[in-house]
Amino acid sequence: MANSMRSGGGKYYAVGDYMVGRQIGSGSFSTVWHARHRVHGTEVAIKEIVTARLNLKLQESLKSEIFILKKINHPNIIRLHDMIEEPDKLYIILEYCKGGDLSMYIQQHVGRIPEVTAKHFMQQLAAGLKVLRENNLIHRDLKPQNLLLSTDDENSVLKIADFGFARSLQPRGLAETLCGSPLYMAPEIMQLQKYDAKADLWSVGAIQFQLVTGKTPFTGNNQIQLLQNIMKSTELQFPPDAENLSPDCMDLCRKLLRRNPVERLTFEEFFNHPYLSQRQPHDSVRNKQSERAVDDFPFPERNPEEGSQEDCLPFSLDDDSSRASSAPIL
Structure with a gap:
């Protein structure tokens, strides 16, 4: 109280x-x-x-x-x-994450950050996404604003946040709710098609592209123009000043940002991609520090009788609907 x-x-x-x-x-x-x-x-x-x-x-x-x-x-x-x-x-x-979100970090570093730092963040995003898939969860709103940082330096621990659009989705399951943020939203969602968990991988590709180039892969004045620009693109275009990016980095971006989800990387291929499998210096130290950092509190117990949420409507605390209810949340 x-x-x-x-x-x-x-x-x-x-x-x-x-x-x-x-x-x-x-x-x-x-x-x-x-x-x-x-x-x-x-x-x-x-x-x-x-x-x-x-x-x-x-x-x-x-x-x-x-x-x-x-x-x-x-x-x-x-x-x-x-x-x-x-x-x-x-x-x-x-x-509490002192470093704010990844969007703020990108802005503070004038848009583009070193590839070695981008790889550090992507490896952690992959680790978080892996545990979501192991629990048959799809996030549906992955973007820099929903990735929080424990500190504001290049050694920060990245944490996936804001699960308002997330839902349970079995390996062969499909969702159809239109949700997410257009600049990071998979084209199959924008086209109002049914989609699987690979929609999250498109978002990851857009985040990776922005980290290493300072720009989102596709833009538009509105959602229709954005989708048109995605659909007419035959190959992912990198800015001229991105010529120093490693082949593995560019390969990962291209394979995550394939319009057709069937041609997009699978989760297993993503987790095992050479770009992510290359260990960063001090990775073992970072992992041990992050494990200690989350042990300050006992984790809340879950009622074993609760079932998985098989479907979830879009959720935002800024939803403008006015039909309120007094039913208890918990």
């Missing part, structure tokens, strides 16, 4: 065992706060959601997102520490 308190003449707020600090984000139905555990000082991010204003569709999607975060415990997936529910609010206590 959120309580207002005073200390030394100042006013501060507590949510459970956490002292709430500055605001670090906001949406139509949520606010994200930086906070610290009042006893051991662990930094966290608290997402305060006004559940009383969520319609049934958004509530179901929120339940699905929480279910996934409870289920997955991996250094490259954002960690759920705790949840606190009130009659009209839900506080989700998440791992």
Whole structure:
């Protein structure tokens, strides 16, 4: 429960065992706060959601997102520490990432970052994506803004976040909901076709391309023009100043960004691609550090009677639907 308190003449707020600090984000139905555990000082991010204003569709999607975060415990997936529910609010206590998101990192480095750093981030994205596939999950909104960084340097641990569009999808299963972010959205989704988990691999290719070139692979003034530019392209074009990229890097981009999902890399081929299999210096040290970093809290237990969410409607805390429900989230 959120309580207002005073200390030394100042006013501060507590949510459970956490002292709430500055605001670090906001949406139509949520606010994200930086906070610290009042006893051991662990930094966290608290997402305060006004559940009383969520319609049934958004509530179901929120339940699905929480279910996934409870289920997955991996250094490259954002960690759920705790949840606190009130009659009209839900506080989700998440791992705090000091480095912001990958989009901010790209902007701070004037668009283009060294290939060795891009490879470091891509290897971690692949590790996180691998655990999602092992659990038959598809993310459906992979983009730099949804990839958080533990620090703001090249040694940062990358963490996949924002599972609002994610759903369970068996190996031969197909989805059909239009969702995601156009610049990183697979063409089969934009064409309103049924699609499989390979749609995530297109998004990964777009992220990889942007990391090493500073630009998204395809652009357009609107979604229709963007799709037209994708469909008329016969071969992925790299900027003239990208001539120093390694052959493996360019090969991975081309094979991930194939329009036809049948011709696109499989997940197994992606995980075993030479570009990703080349070990980075100090990888073993990074992995050990990231494993220790997520052991500060016991992982929330999942009710074994809960079934997998076989279908999930699109979810955004900025959804403009006004049909609210008072049903409890948890």
